[in-house]
Amino acid sequence: MTTDNEVTDGEAGGAEQKEGTERPKWDNKVQYLLTCIGFAVGLGNVWRFPYLCQIYGGGAFLIPYVIALVFEGLPLLYMELAIGQRLRMGSVGVWNSISPYLGGLGVASMMVSFLVGLFYNMILAWVLWYFFHSFQSPLPWRDCPLNLNHTGYLTECEKSSPVNYFWYRKTLNITPDIETSGPLQWWLVLCLATAWCLVYICFIRGIETIGKAIYITATFPYLVLTIFLVRALTLSGATDGLVYLFTPNWETLKNPKVWLDAATQIFFSLSLAFGGLIAFSSYNPQKNNCERDALIVGCVNSLTSIYASIPIFAILGFKANENYNDCRNWNILKLTNAFNIGDENITLENYDDWLNHLNTTDPSEVESLSLKTCNLQTFLDQSASGTGLAFIVFTEAVIRMPGSQVWAVLFFVMLFSLGLSSMFGNLEGVLTPLLDLHMVPPWIPKEIFTGLICLTSFTVALIFTLGSGNYWLEIFNSYVGSMPLLIIAFFEIISVAYIYGINRFNDDIEWMTGRRPNIYWQATWRFISPFMLLVVFVAYVVIEAEKRPTYNAWNPDYVNFPLADVLHYPEWVFAICVLLSVLPVVSIPLVALYRFIGLLKKYIMNRHNPNPYANEFCNGDL
Amino acid sequence: MFEKIFFLLCLSTALAEQLCRPEASDGYRVRLSIKTALGDEAYVWNDNEMFLFRATLAFAMRNQISGQEFEVSNIIVCDETPRVSFWFVVTSPQNTSQLVDKESVEEAVRKSRNRINSAFLLTDKTLEFIGIPPTLAAPVNPDTPPWLIVFGLVMGAVGAGIIVLLASSVVQKKRKNDEKPDDEEIDEETRVKTVENSAASEGIYNRSFSDDERFTHM
Numbered sequence: 010m011t012t013d014n015e016v017t018d019g020e021a022g023g024a025e026q027k028e029g030t031e032r033p034k035w036d037n038k039v040q041y042l043l044t045c046i047g048f049a050v051g052l053g054n055v056w057r058f059p060y061l062c063q064i065y066g067g068g069a070f071l072i073p074y075v076i077a078l079v080f081e082g083l084p085l086l087y088m089e090l091a092i093g094q095r096l097r098m099g100s101v102g103v104w105n106s107i108s109p110y111l112g113g114l115g116v117a118s119m120m121v122s123f124l125v126g127l128f129y130n131m132i133l134a135w136v137l138w139y140f141f142h143s144f145q146s147p148l149p150w151r152d153c154p155l156n157l158n159h160t161g162y163l164t165e166c167e168k169s170s171p172v173n174y175f176w177y178r179k180t181l182n183i184t185p186d187i188e189t190s191g192p193l194q195w196w197l198v199l200c201l202a203t204a205w206c207l208v209y210i211c212f213i214r215g216i217e218t219i220g221k222a223i224y225i226t227a228t229f230p231y232l233v234l235t236i237f238l239v240r241a242l243t244l245s246g247a248t249d250g251l252v253y254l255f256t257p258n259w260e261t262l263k264n265p266k267v268w269l270d271a272a273t274q275i276f277f278s279l280s281l282a283f284g285g286l287i288a289f290s291s292y293n294p295q296k297n298n299c300e301r302d303a304l305i306v307g308c309v310n311s312l313t314s315i316y317a318s319i320p321i322f323a324i325l326g327f328k329a330n331e332n333y334n335d336c337r338n339w340n341i342l343k344l345t346n347a348f349n350i351g352d353e354n355i356t357l358e359n360y361d362d363w364l365n366h367l368n369t370t371d372p373s374e375v376e377s378l379s380l381k382t383c384n385l386q387t388f389l390d391q392s393a394s395g396t397g398l399a400f401i402v403f404t405e406a407v408i409r410m411p412g413s414q415v416w417a418v419l420f421f422v423m424l425f426s427l428g429l430s431s432m433f434g435n436l437e438g439v440l441t442p443l444l445d446l447h448m449v450p451p452w453i454p455k456e457i458f459t460g461l462i463c464l465t466s467f468t469v470a471l472i473f474t475l476g477s478g479n480y481w482l483e484i485f486n487s488y489v490g491s492m493p494l495l496i497i498a499f500f501e502i503i504s505v506a507y508i509y510g511i512n513r514f515n516d517d518i519e520w521m522t523g524r525r526p527n528i529y530w531q532a533t534w535r536f537i538s539p540f541m542l543l544v545v546f547v548a549y550v551v552i553e554a555e556k557r558p559t560y561n562a563w564n565p566d567y568v569n570f571p572l573a574d575v576l577h578y579p580e581w582v583f584a585i586c587v588l589l590s591v592l593p594v595v596s597i598p599l600v601a602l603y604r605f606i607g608l609l610k611k612y613i614m615n616r617h618n619p620n621p622y623a624n625e626f627c628n629g630d631l
Numbered sequence: 632m633f634e635k636i637f638f639l640l641c642l643s644t645a646l647a648e649q650l651c652r653p654e655a656s657d658g659y660r661v662r663l664s665i666k667t668a669l670g671d672e673a674y675v676w677n678d679n680e681m682f683l684f685r686a687t688l689a690f691a692m693r694n695q696i697s698g699q700e701f702e703v704s705n706i707i708v709c710d711e712t713p714r715v716s717f718w719f720v721v722t723s724p725q726n727t728s729q730l731v732d733k734e735s736v737e738e739a740v741r742k743s744r745n746r747i748n749s750a751f752l753l754t755d756k757t758l759e760f761i762g763i764p765p766t767l768a769a770p771v772n773p774d775t776p777p778w779l780i781v782f783g784l785v786m787g788a789v790g791a792g793i794i795v796l797l798a799s800s801v802v803q804k805k806r807k808n809d810e811k812p813d814d815e816e817i818d819e820e821t822r823v824k825t826v827e828n829s830a831a832s833e834g835i836y837n838r839s840f841s842d843d844e845r846f847t848h849m
Contacts, residue, residue: 137785138778141778141779141781141782141785142777142778144778144781145777145778155767159766159767160766160767161764161767162767199782200782202786203782203785203786203789206786206789206790206793207785207789209793210792210793210796213793213797214796345714346662346714346716349712349714350714351666351714351715352664352665352667352714352715353664353666353667454800454804456796456797456800
């Protein structure tokens with residue numbers, strides 16, 4: 010029934026015995042679950058999900074999100090964990106076992122894992138930079154630096170804001186456009202080296218060391234989120250933020266883009282198609298209830314997203330409230346100075362009365378002051394996701410909280426732990442296939458090999474430390490971390506459901522867990538999930554293709570600075586974007602073609618020279 | 632007699648008022664925000680406080696222009712408002728109808744700004760001289776930026792950890808290699824017996840019957 014697998018198992022077993030070491034395994038179930046949860050729960054749970062909730066009508070977004078989880082996320086997750094556990098190999102080995110023509114899937118997963126690992130660690134380097142700077146009083150992003158003759162502040166900082174200046178100038182030292190590369194920023198190189206060293210020390214012996222590190226990196230974020238939750242709820246204006254977040258706006262459900270974003274968010278949030286989950290479950294004993302594991306990991310990931318958005322939005326509400334009060338106090342000061350009223354006579358409470366009184370007595374003077382219109386809603390609407398949320402919006406909120414240094418340190422350590430546990434999955438998606446394919450000469454110890462992987466990644470990732478590094482990171486994020494994964498996942502589920510055979514898969518699962526998968530899993534694996542993936546992929550391509558790709562540049566000389574200068578990608582950059590999307594997935598047809606040609610060759614040779622003693626199994630090309 | 636004195640007084644006040652008026656070319660407007668700065672401990676602004684201000688400013692002028700003895704009467708104040716803001720001009724001690732020029736006044740205020748502020752328990756923000764921007768405090772630049780110190784600590788800890796882990800794996804390997812020769816001696820006998828069996832189970836593909844067309848092609 011499962012002859013291919015038995016042969017490969019035998020080969021694998023034989024190979025392991027030759028090496029003298031058996032396949033590494035998890036110390037206990039908790040380690041395995043924490044590692045999978047840590048891989049799934051990453052930066053996106055903290056800075057992408059709350060943003061989507063905010064722009065898509067708060068509580069209403071949970072509906073498409075849960076539907077996507079149930080019909081797309083959980084089936085794919087269960088499938089990946091099950092095949093990894095059954096076939097006991099990394100992504101390349103697993104797909105090779107299912108069918109030699111599908112070996113390209115594993116290679117594609119490996120390439121995507123490698124490319125994503127490059128830019129993901131750069132984000133962690135930025136987090137480290139902010140962490141290193143959080144031990145100063147006052148925090149360096151609170152004040153603008155002075156200009157040369159100490160009479161005022163630097164113009165770039167005055168026009169934008171101290172937090173913006175610190176991010177774009179002091180951290181990134183960003184160039185005005187992607188074509189100007191600028192030199193390597195030595196401080197970012199140092200931070201990147203630190204990030205890779207930290208990853209290496211946890212990753213040095215594969216899952217042996219990852220399993221120990223994960224106890225801290227997977228649980229610490231929850232601790233910090235709880236601390237932030239308690240603190241944030243006591244801040245003034247927190248309730249405004251929470252009300253704004255969770256008030257459902259049912260109208261948004263009519264917009265198809267909401268459903269598309271929910272589906273892509275669930276997909277990327279669970280870190281599917283990277284090969285990391287397959288690698289992790291391959292170190293499990295085969296008789297393990299992977300159905301329960303999949304449900305646990307999937308639900309914990311979604312619950313973490315929802316749990317993280319509460320303190321984030323409480324703090325954003327606090328910040329909006331502070332900005333609103335600043336706006337009104339500015340107006341009050343203007344009025345006080347212009348009409349020479351005693352200071353502190355006009356307060357926030359009686360501001361409206363005073364304004365009416367002054368408007369009636371001297372409207373022209375009030376006109377000339379050009380008072381700002383202060384609206385709390387406008388401040389709440391200032392949404393941000395990604396690096397903008399962490400390094401601009403949140404840092405601004407932190408400087409207004411008493412004890413800023415503590416909150417800043419906690420926040421950045423939390424971000425670092427979230428990212429580090431995801432990095433483990435990315436690197437395992439690269440290491441395990443390479444080890445399983447025996448591409449590593451046996452005289453190289455594992456520690457040196459992992460070190461080589463980290464060193465290569467560090468060297469290639471130096472492009473992100475250039476002046477234009479942030480623009481390149483955005484490109485990698487949009488083009489590598491999205492479309493190739495959808496394609497890989499689609500082929501994965503089609504292969505398992507139709508090429509490997511859903512019945513064979515059911516038998517495997519019954520052997521592993523003792524229970525046959527029920528009708529829900531059958532329906533989703535066979536029809537619903539592949540269909541949803543196809544629809545999501547087509548919609549994604551259509552939406553991305555109809556707009557000419559542009560990017561936001563930070564240009565101090567721009568006319569409308571501090572607004573972003575929207576530029577088009579030059580031709581050569583766009584070619585690189587397309588290359589990044591195509592390169593990982595091109596291996597799928599290439600490997601299939603390569604095997605097919607090999608088969609043809611053999612067939613032609615056999616036609617010429619019939620050899621009664623030769624048969625496929627002995628020519629051992631599996 | 633009294634009429635003459637009265638007339639002189641009126642004349643001097645009139646002159647003073649003429650010298651001091653809002654938007655005078657050599658004067659500055661001052662704005663105080665006492666309640667904002669001190670909250671509950673705010674003092675009430677009255678004539679005594681005004682006297683102190685004039686005296687402090689005379690002190691500042693004396694520091695700036697040495698030799699000239701500025702008196703309280705040389706500082707003329709007008710246009711007081713409930714905001715607590717007023718306009719002042721400085722007259723020269725040698726000639727009371729002549730005003731000291733703007734630049735000297737600005738220099739004097741700049742130099743003694745700290746003393747003037749502390750006389751009133753106020754800061755640059757709450758005691759404003761409109762038109763004289765405060766010299767911003769130079770930022771403290773330590774020799775080693777603090778972030779490099781934290782970076783050094785973290786890198787040092789991580790580097791030490793890596794070395795320890797690598798060393799421990801080398802030690803482990805050495806121990807394994809030392810144990811292996813002992814095991815090999817014990818297993819030698821059993822090994823000899825199983826050699827033939829393992830040869831069969833490995834399934835070495837016997838090539839004598841495969842594609843050797845070179846020899847048998849007819």
